[in-house]
Amino acid sequence: MAAATLARRIGRSGVAVMKFKSPPVNSLSLEFLTEFSISLEKLENNRACRGVIITSALPKIFSSGLDITEMCGKSIEHYTEFWRAVQEMWLRLYGSNMVTVAAVNGSSPAGGCLIALSCDYRIMAENPKFSIGLNEAQLGIVAPFWFKDTFVNVVGHRIAERSLQLGSLHPAPEAHKLGLVDELVPEEKLMEKAAAVMAQWLALPDHARQLTKTMMRKAVLDRLVAHREEDIKNFISFVSKESIQKSLRMYMEMLKKKKS
Numbered sequence: 001m002a003a004a005t006l007a008r009r010i011g012r013s014g015v016a017v018m019k020f021k022s023p024p025v026n027s028l029s030l031e032f033l034t035e036f037s038i039s040l041e042k043l044e045n046n047r048a049c050r051g052v053i054i055t056s057a058l059p060k061i062f063s064s065g066l067d068i069t070e071m072c073g074k075s076i077e078h079y080t081e082f083w084r085a086v087q088e089m090w091l092r093l094y095g096s097n098m099v100t101v102a103a104v105n106g107s108s109p110a111g112g113c114l115i116a117l118s119c120d121y122r123i124m125a126e127n128p129k130f131s132i133g134l135n136e137a138q139l140g141i142v143a144p145f146w147f148k149d150t151f152v153n154v155v156g157h158r159i160a161e162r163s164l165q166l167g168s169l170h171p172a173p174e175a176h177k178l179g180l181v182d183e184l185v186p187e188e189k190l191m192e193k194a195a196a197v198m199a200q201w202l203a204l205p206d207h208a209r210q211l212t213k214t215m216m217r218k219a220v221l222d223r224l225v226a227h228r229e230e231d232i233k234n235f236i237s238f239v240s241k242e243s244i245q246k247s248l249r250m251y252m253e254m255l256k257k258k259k260s
């Protein structure tokens with residue numbers, strides 16, 4: 001797989017470091033998502049691995065979220081495969097038995113934010129130019145219920161309601177104030193801090209921590225598992241609407257124009 005190069009390293013500490021490296025902006029294409037899920041599955045099945053730190057190898061960007069081109073002008077078969085891959089990635093990450101720490105070293109909108117929110121702990125570089133949030137509403141699309149559930153479980157209902165309705169992208173200091181990220185550190189200290197947090201979480205017996213994590217997350221995971229096919233149908237019917245296609249095309253054009 002060429003597009004999403006994910007470097008993995010399991011040290012003596014039992015910690016893997018996964019670095020997103022899919023230029024220019026680590027957007028979550030079908031290929032990226034598939035590779036990410038396979039990598040997570042391999043780590044999950046590796047008894048030597050107890051934790052994973054997720055970060056980006058690219059400067060300034062953690063992940064730009066779902067690859068919008070995967071949702072524009074494609075067939076129903078493609079939308080089905082793509083959305084199943086998005087679901088699979090989340091089910092694996094949110095349901096992981098490993099300790100998961102996001103070292104957010106750049107902007108992280110929408111699907112990128114979902115990845116960070118699905119981890120056990122988020123540390124973000126304290127650069128106010130970096131922002132994070134579920135900004136779907138700004139694109140004229142709606143965050144699915146399991147994106148929303150994940151967001152609510154981190155920041156609570158009121159903050160989630162306002163942030164999702166406005167499609168807010170929160171600069172790092174604001175994200176920290178809202179509880180969207182747990183800590184801010186200077187960028188050069190990010191990995192050191194992530195390793196320290198990981199060591200703290202791994203100091204506990206795995207079984208107790210894992211059972212507690214399952215207890216906290218099971219209801220939200222089960223909800224998607226129970227409604228997976230319906231969720232795919234909803235996605236297809238939503239994304240196939242001409243009005244939604246138009247919004248997505250306009251958004252892509254806006255991104256391109258911003259450069260010139």
Ligand SMILES: CCCCCCCC/C=C\CC(=O)SCCNC(=O)CCNC(=O)[C@H](O)C(C)(C)COP(=O)(O)OP(=O)(O)OC[C@H]1O[C@@H](n2cnc3c(N)ncnc32)[C@H](O)[C@@H]1OP(=O)(O)O
Pocket residue numbers: 024025027060061063064065066067068069107109110111112135136139141142143144234235238239252255256259
């Ligand atoms: C009922 C159920 C309904 C379900 C509905 C669907 C729910 C969908 C759920 C989640 C949706 C998403 O995740 S959508 C993605 C949202 N992401 C964004 O809004 C981010 C957009 N990108 C940016 O803001 C910026 O690119 C950046 C801040 C991430 C980086 O800025 P920078 O200036 O460094 O880079 P450029 O803007 O010049 O971008 C470079 C290059 O990449 C292309 N690009 C950027 N983001 C995406 C993306 N998400 N998908 C595809 N392509 C992307 C951008 O157009 C540039 O391309 P060119 O070089 O060709 O111009």
